[in-house]
Amino acid sequence: MHFNFDSTEPIYLQVAEQLEEAIFTGGFAEDEQVPSTTEISKQFHINPATVLKGMNLLVAKDLIEKRRGIGMFVKQGATTRIMNQRRESFYADYVMNLVSEAQKLGLTQDKLEQLISRGYQDEDITR
Missing domain, CATH: 1.10.287 (Helix Hairpins)
Structure with a gap:
């Protein structure tokens, strides 16, 4: 993942787009766990709430799902x-x-x- 902090596009949208692209290109397979908000925020120095906002967009698009206590996973058919x-x-x-x-x-x-x-x-x- 690469984020453009100078872009007019909000970071949370960049998070969502890059995760979606990774799912589409096979970077994350269906039923595979995606990195946690904490992992992404620490690795790229992004506020965890910003990462979560991007991930929630993918939840709303029915691409990933929250599994209580274990993390976010790519949904079947994503x-x-x-x-x-x-x-x-x-x-x-x-x-x-x-x-x-x-x-x-x-x-x-x-x-x-x-x-x-x-x-x-x-x-x-x-x-």
């Missing part, structure tokens, strides 16, 4: 929930804007699909 949420965000943030711009340019759906296929085939896109 990775799938993250994937579904990111797909919906991708649709809303990118696809809808792409379709809107294509319509302004007078591109048909077929032409847009051809351009997307071309993008997948373009070797320069991965550089």
Whole structure:
């Protein structure tokens, strides 16, 4: 984890985002315990209440759960929930804007699909 203390984004959101990313990428498997608020706060010199606020966001998103007396654990299905949420965000943030711009340019759906296929085939896109 790396925190940008100069960012306008609050630290608790950075905590939540980084833990969510770690769950999504397999850094923390489902049913695996995540570091405690105390561990994170000591390691990164962050107020424990700030860390807890970030973790509670993930509890509210049904990604982690508190197990009384033993800590926080990644919930079953958390990775799938993250994937579904990111797909919906991708649709809303990118696809809808792409379709809107294509319509302004007078591109048909077929032409847009051809351009997307071309993008997948373009070797320069991965550089």
